[in-house]
Amino acid sequence: MTLTTETYDELRAIGARYPEARSGLLPMLHLVQSVEGRITPEGIEACAEVLGITAADVSGVATFYTMYKRRPVGDYHVGVCTNTLCAVMGGDQIFSRLKEHLDVGNDETTEDGKVTLEHIECNAACDYAPVMTVNWEFMDNMTPDAAVGLVDALRDGAEVHSTRGPRIVTWREAERVLAGFPDDLADEGPAAGPASLVGLGIARDRGWTAPHPDTDAGSGRTADSKQEAVAQADTGRAETETKQEEGSDD
Ligand code: FES
Secondary structure (H helix, E strand, O other): OOOHHHHHHHHHHOOOOOOHHHHHHHHHHHHHHHHHOOOHHEEEEEEHHHHOOHHHHHHHHHHHOOOOOOOOOOOOEEEEOOOOHHHHHHHHHHHHHHHHHHHOOOEEEEOOOOEEEEEEEEOOHHHHHOOEEEEEEEOOOOOOHHHHHHHHHHHHHHOOEEEEOOOOHHHHHHHHHHHHOOOOOOOOOOOOHHHHHHHHHHHHHOOOOOOOEEOOOOOEEEEHHHOOOOOOHHHHHHHHHHHHHHHHOO
16 A cells, blocks of 8 residues: 555654654554554655654664554454453453454454454553453453453444443544544543542542642642751751660660
């Protein structure tokens, strides 16, 4: 497939968002994936040409991050977290069941080209373990049966929603969003689920606030007053030690 002038224009537009165009390489690679379905040699050459760097520079980045794929990805990238917490909560069983059900191994795509299965590392969603993702949208509190139902629905073309709300789009469409071209679905569903907000509720109940650069953590003390408090504590400790030494001399 040949990249069109429109894609080249969009690659340049991404670079133009940054003071240093090279900072746009990551979203540029996502755009390549949205067009080509993977990182192709042509896509690498295009990024290099637009940024005025070598193909080796681009390739070094594309091969470092696991979100960039050298092999074609199916319509739906299905990730199963098998990191520590999700694993013990059932992630390993989910991954085994899906491998068997889909008849694929890790990082492989079903024969119909619909689903690519991959075991993924912690997605910082441990409060909903075991967690899966579909095109990087969360599927929380999964079970092996729910996982099978999910991939069957995706392969059947049913409308599927993340457990947090947003409609699941295709992998290429999701890659375009990661390239910085919004699909206006970001506001579907809540920004964070209840389990993720428990700590915030506790903090509000107790009047805790985030640290301010010029004050002590949430206490309202200034950096100077904190230094004074530390100095007073040191003085008190020295006095106590002196008294203890005097006592031991007796
Ligand atoms: S261990 Fe699975 S999201 Fe953290």
